Structure formats: C-alpha cells, structure tokens
Amino acid sequence: MTKAHLRSALLESIAGDGWIPSVTQVDQIKDPAHPCKGSVPRKHSHFFTEDGQFGSLDAQGQQVDDGMYRLEGDNGVIIGDVKFHYRITGGDTLRLMPVIPKCAPVCFEAGWSVAVAYPGYTWHRVQ
Numbered sequence: 001m002t003k004a005h006l007r008s009a010l011l012e013s014i015a016g017d018g019w020i021p022s023v024t025q026v027d028q029i030k031d032p033a034h035p036c037k038g039s040v041p042r043k044h045s046h047f048f049t050e051d052g053q054f055g056s057l058d059a060q061g062q063q064v065d066d067g068m069y070r071l072e073g074d075n076g077v078i079i080g081d082v083k084f085h086y087r088i089t090g091g092d093t094l095r096l097m098p099v100i101p102k103c104a105p106v107c108f109e110a111g112w113s114v115a116v117a118y119p120g121y122t123w124h125r126v127q
Contacts, residue, residue, distance in 0.1 A: 001114045004100050009111025011035055017115075018042065018059065044118070046123060054079050056116070063114070084112045092125035 001010035003023060011026045013019075019039040031037050042059040048069060056065035067080040075085050083099040096117035104110035 001111065003119075004098075004104065004110070004114055005106050006100075006111050006114060007112070008105065013111060013115050014039065045126070053069065080109075082109050082116075084113070084117060091120075094123040094125075095121075096123070 001007065001013070001039065011029060011032060014035050015023050015026045015029060018024075019036070020029065020044065021038075021040060021063045023038075025072070026032075029035050044059060045057045046065075047053075047055050047057070052070060054065070054067050054069040055063050058064045069077055069079045071077055077084050077086050077096075080098050082101060085099065087095045087096040087097075089095075098113035098117040098118060100113060101107060
C-alpha cells in the first residue's frame with residue numbers, strides 16, 4: 001500500500017482487519033511509522049464461483065466481501081468496478097495485481113484493490 005501511496009488505507013486495513021490483536025481503531029496502533037509491528041499471521045481466502053460471484057472469507061471463515069466478477073481479455077478480471085491483472089500457474093496458483101483506480105488515494109476502492117490482491121503473494125486453490 002505504501003508503494004501505491006495508500007498509507008492511510010494501510011493503517012485502516014491493519015486496524016479494521018484484525019492484524020494486531022486487540023487493535024480495532026487506527027489510533028490504537030502503537031507505532032504508526034511501523035504499523036505492522038505486533039501483527040500476527042492470519043488465514044484469509046477468496047472465492048470465485050462459476051456463475052460470476054466473488055467473495056472473501058476472514059480468519060474466522062466469515063464472509064467479509066462479496067460482489068460479482070467478470071474476465072476481461074487474456075489476463076484481466078474486474079471485481080465490482082475494480083480491475084486486476086491475474087496470472088494462474090500450475091493450474092492452482094493465482095496471483096492478482098491491482099490496477100490502482102484513478103481516484104487514489106482518497107477512494108475506498110484504491111485501498112481495497114491492494115488489500116484484495118496482496119501484491120507479491122499468491123493464492124492457492126483449496127477444495
């Protein structure tokens with residue numbers, strides 16, 4: 001998020017998504033200059049259904065995101081109104097790369113696009 005000039009969205013994401021135990025508000029982050037200090041590993045998953053539904057499940061398995069998706073071209077997927085490039089390797093590994101919306105850094109969609117993609121990480125199919 002820092003590379004995408006979305007530092008304010010980073011703080012909100014850390015506080016709102018439970019990355020640091022007992023922290024639920026930005027002002028509870030002890031060291032905003034190093035906001036990931038004290039964070040813990042968490043499971044998170046996304047799903048894409050055959051009929052075009054997208055969703056995310058948090059560390060407790062609760063659905064926290066929903067919407068529709070559609071494929072665009074050879075390597076594009078649009079979730080809601082936000083575009084991502086994607087790469088599938090080995091038939092079961094997905095990498096999403098967000099196309100940061102032009103409204104960045106002030107719109108929700110900009111921070112959301114990075115939070116959904118987790119740039120640099122891959123998603124692995126589970127069944």
